[in-house]
Amino acid sequence: MNKKIFETLEYQKVKDKLKPYLASQNGLQELANLFPMTDYEAIQLALTETLDGADIYRLKGGIPIAKLANIRPQMKRLEIGATLSGLELAQITKMLRTTQDIVRFFAKLEEEKITFHTLFETVAKLEILPEISKRLIKSIEGDGHITNEASDKLFGIRTRISTTESEIRTKMDGYTRGKDAKYLSETIITMRDGRYVIPVMAQYRNHFGGVVHDQSASGQTLYIEPQAVMELNNRLRQNQVEEKNEEERILAELSELLTPYREELLNNATILGHLDFINAKARYAAAIKGTEPTISKENHVYFRSARHPLIDPQKVVANDIELGETYKALIITGPNTGGKTITLKTFGLLQLMAQSGLFIPVNEHSQMGIFTEIFADIGDEQSIEQNLSTFSSHMDNIVKILAQIDQHSLVLFDELGGGTDPKEGAALAIAILDRVGSAGSYVMATTHYPELKAYGYNRPETMNASMEFDTQTLKPTYKLLVGIPGSSNAFDIATRLGVEPGVISQARGLMDQDSQDLSAMIKDLAARQKEASDRAARLKTEVAEAEQLHQDLSNEYQKLLNSKDQYLEKAKLQANDLVADAEKKATEIIKRLRKMEMQGGASIKENQLIDSKSELNALHQAPNLKKNRVLQRAKAKQTLKVNDDVLVTSYGQRGTLLRQLDKKHWEVQLGILKMKVATDELEKIAPEKEARTGSRTTIRRTASSAVKTTLDLRGKRYEEAMTEVDRYIDSALLAGYPMVTIVHGKGTGALRNGITKYLQRNRQVKHFEYAAPNAGGNGATVVYFK
Template identity: 55%
Template sequence: MNTKILKTLEFQKIKSLVESLTVTAAGAEEARELTPIHHEEKMSRWLLETEDGQKIVRLRGGMPVPKLENIRPHMRRLEIGASLNGLEIAQVGRVLQTTTEVKRFFEELKELEVSFHYLYEWAEKLITLPTVNQKIRQSVDEDGRVTDEASSTLKGIRTQIRRTEQDVRSQLDGLVRGKHAKYLSDAIVTMRNERYVIPVKQEYRGVFGGVVHDQSASGQTLFIEPKQVVELNNRLRQYQISERQEVERILAELSNELAPYEKEIIQNAFVLGRLDFIQAKALLAKQMHASIPKISAKNEISLHEARHPLIDPEIVVANDIFLGKDYKAIVITGPNTGGKTITLKTLGLLQLMAQSGLGIPAGEESSVAIFNEIFADIGDEQSIEQSLSTFSSHMTNIVTILDSMDENSLLLFDELGAGTDPQEGAALAISILDAVGAKGAYVMATTHYPELKVYGYNRVGTINASMEFDVETLRPTYRLLIGVPGRSNAFEISKRLGLDTTIIQEASQIIDGESQDLNEMIADLENRRKMTETEYLEVRHFVEEAQTLHRDLKEMYQLFFEEREKELTKAKKQANQLVSEAEVEAEKIIKDIRKMQQASGQAGGIKEHQLIEAKAQLSGLHQEEQLQKNKILQKAKQQKTLKVGDEVLVQTYGQRGTLIKKMKNQIWQVQLGILKMNIPESDMTPVAPEKEPVTPYKVAAIKRQKSTNVSMQLDLRGKRYEEALAEVDQYLDAAQLSNYGQVTIVHGKGTGALREGITQFLKGHRGVDSFEFAPANQGGNGATIVHLK
């Protein structure tokens, strides 16, 4: 795609919006390099990736991708055998940790059977390195500081440093607060040249002995290391050197462990950047209320309620734009400031966005074409340097466009043929449009020339359009009216503004008769359009009413059918019950008759086959309930099929119970609390098992323990926000049960979000008495010391 169209339509602003929504260096780079393409398969993939991103944002709010720096320079340094510093290793570790989290994130979605077009494919390319990742997390903080857990040697050295520092400060505190305080400029302990010193007045420099490391600007204060702490400071300095050497050794060791996985780490960073870029496109679509357009197989543009993406959504006017099906050329006429140029730019910019895989601010059913090139001649092209007039600059640009276009090009001409004699300009505009039509290219052009209004009627594949103007309010509505050419509203506007009607009548007589007829024809077309629009709205209203009535009638019919079947089944059951009762009575009577017959021994008595026939006739009175024809009753019957272990509600007692075993004749043995009872199946209703109450934290279990193994320190580094807060709550409860007075929560520095969240949580916790950040030598604001009640 030519660079001039990207500049003319301000595509760079769209790219900047995408870049602002990325959080990784790789994602931002992809946004900066975004360019429209005309490869259909690749364009379709990009659009479907954006659609996947929209689903992620809608379901989960986004992917767990944090801010990631560019680690490619770090990997190049590893490639040549160099060691990384703590911050660089922390940045690589952040990539590895994010890889693990994103991989787990997509595995969870896959278990939930959430479908995507391409995101699972990207997730499969992520390679987790759990051993290296764990080693880095254990050894280096997010800000690059090597932790005490990196090695036992480092931990021992730092323990010695803290003890020695405490001894030095204790010695110096005794000096600044004791009888020697009068010799000091200020009762403080400070540092110079990485050694602890005290500020001594210049005239008392000999009181403390030791070494002078610095003096104030006035020379009145000397910063002296008293002789009492020289040896301690020397020892402290030696420990600090040992610490630095051990840190360098650890960083070199970590660098060596990362080096073999250079390609895997770079690939992970690239994939995370791609996922971040896809998410940024989805977030931009959400901000713009955009949709993913379809790609037209016939290369037709159909934009419903299209809006310019760089205009305030509160004021932008949506328009329907169609091009390529019934016509390949649209000629828009109408007054200035009516929105013609914005309509051109909207069409071009939305097409560029779609061919870049971005959602477009248009209706859901919108479709776009694929153009090899989009050309535009928009705005004032006057060039002082080249001594070209506006007309000459436009013609130079148009010549280049006509030489470069093909049948798969979209041309946007603003004020075609303007800047010269109106008659000649109109003729040139018509010829240019004919040349474009002969090539088969797509074109949208704006003009003031009335001759082009007639052109739109006479040329096949060309249609007139205009921007609506409200004569009543004397304001444009910015609505695009396809099929209706624009007309001059000068007479109407002048009349409403108070111009003498005589002058207007004389002007009407002066105007060319053909132009007057054209204006009258356009006015008639506008009136017809408004009438048609009104009728359409009325018909649409009646259609919606009819659809509503049809839907209600369909629902009522279904309800009637279900109720009829229900009542019919109920009646058959009652009839069958009566027949069953009659059968029992009849059987009893028949038995009595048979006994009497046998007792009497009379030969002329009732025959046996007659008794059997009478019984068969009674049985024939049973009605078939035909459950198989009623899907609703069939489903209910299936749902009511009971089995051992099911939970049921016993209607008679209003109690829940569990089925133990089936007896006979639809009788079940049911466990009701501590009782076992025989209950008929008709008196039971299946119910869902009651969920056990979830106890967030097993406080009771902790209380029952004879001795707890609760640590005095809780490390939350690397944890998610919600997971960390839940762990803090449980940890504080356990610490209180263990009668701890003080504990330490290590949350790291990072972005500060976790630290702020924990601070707010501690403020509202009932068991917290007070809390403060740890001293500088114990982690500073990367850890919080909590005092418990």
């Protein structure tokens, strides 16, 4: 593409935004070589790679690329047989280490069943070179220093150097700390010409013997190597020479080891740079909230909620921009400062980015085209790079554009025909647009000329548009309105800026009636367009919510159908368990009754029968019949009233209703007892036949082994506990107990207070008190009966 379009639309600034996200020199080089492509396959591949990178960034925080240098110069030096330095080898070592890390990283992603479109194939091209990597990592540190493990000989030499230096320092310390320290200008050990020396005052130069290597600027201090350490310094120097020779040998050996693998190393560096570049594109996409556009081979462009990537996201206004499907020319009219130029730049820049394989700041399901050339004539006070352009410079640029356009070109005109007489400028603008249309090019143009509003209506494949203007605040909203030509709103703006009303009225009078009617029509259309857009947005949101709700309900219903059989099977198993448990308990009750009957021929007492019958009734699992209307009507016929004979289902005993205490409870006569019974435990039954004269029923009140003398209510809810207390007191009275103990615990005291109030109301209770301290204290109540 022509280079001018990159400057006009500030394409380089977008590329500069990617630089902070790059770690490798190869990645920076790939960014420098980035330009829009025109091949469908190449663009699609680049976008797909960006999508893979975005997935990794979302799942794992990005590809772990280290900061890598460009190793191409090192490879050229190896090609001519040169020996690489320690730092150069360290750069290659870091690249090989990063290669291993990347291969392991993607192997782990593959184990986690994470899929990508292209990256696994890209990473598969990396050469690990395990033996060479191991040798380099063992021999070279990150700063290029050769390690002791590089060779046994080097390790031995450095050990001797360390030992010799230690001996030298020991002898020198004797001079700085002993009686000879008084001859020194400073009690320090230093080095001159690679040899250890001490600073001796000039007048004592012969005291230590040896060699003078240096002197101070004043000549008062001489740096002397004492005679006693000369031999040690000679040995140290010899070992240092051996160390240097061995290091050079190791560097040459490592360089020779790498030489046959120059192509593999360069290939690895290129792939790592490409992965680094993909990573940068993904991170930049996240920063601008970019998405992948689909590619239209027919050049039907539709950017949904398009935003300029270089404008502050908090201030930028999103617009839907469409071109190519129903119209190939879009004419945007309206006043200055309304956002026409930035809309033009946004469209062109997003198309350049998309053709470069970058995600663009648009909503999902946006669509891009492929243009072999994008031309622009944009030059006004809003341009970041240019000053005001003259009419002749505009025309010179347009002439060059018209000479190059074809059916695969996109042309952007800002203020087409401006800078000259309005009538001539409008005519010229229409002629230029016709010329672009005859070439089959796509065009987006902005203008002030009202004549072009009619042009947008009359020409095929041409659409009018304008930038919305809020007539209430008299400020632009920067929203693009497609299908409605713009109104200059000059009178409204002039009024807001303080122009006298008389001047405004005179100006309105100078306009012909047709122009006034046209302006009024445009305002009305704009208002209707805004209302329709707002309504469409609300409906879209409501439809989306309804569809989501429908989908959720469908999913839940499907889950219910899938689990229906499981629930039925589980219910059957639970029912079988309940039946088995009930049979077991019933057998135990029957055995206990038989045992009681066989004890000395004694008759079974009434309270024992009541307790056993209650236990059997408790095993009955009553179905939930609340929703059964037939049973509800049958139950309604058995309305309870005073003196009715009833069956108390909880005790399995007949009784007579005395009075209704409330809607849920009755007072019932059971033998000699009067009991408070819940309504749902009463069943109306037919009265018994008149008993024979002289016959009577005797109930002996004796203790029963079926009723315990202690009731433990700990851990139970208040309502449940109070119901049990009521039943227990009745059973204890039937059993003939003189006293019982109710264990209610301390807790919050609510249950204890409820039991106290109940006992105070019960006429059969003589008195009650808390248990002894060693028997529970105020956590239990002892009840004495009359």
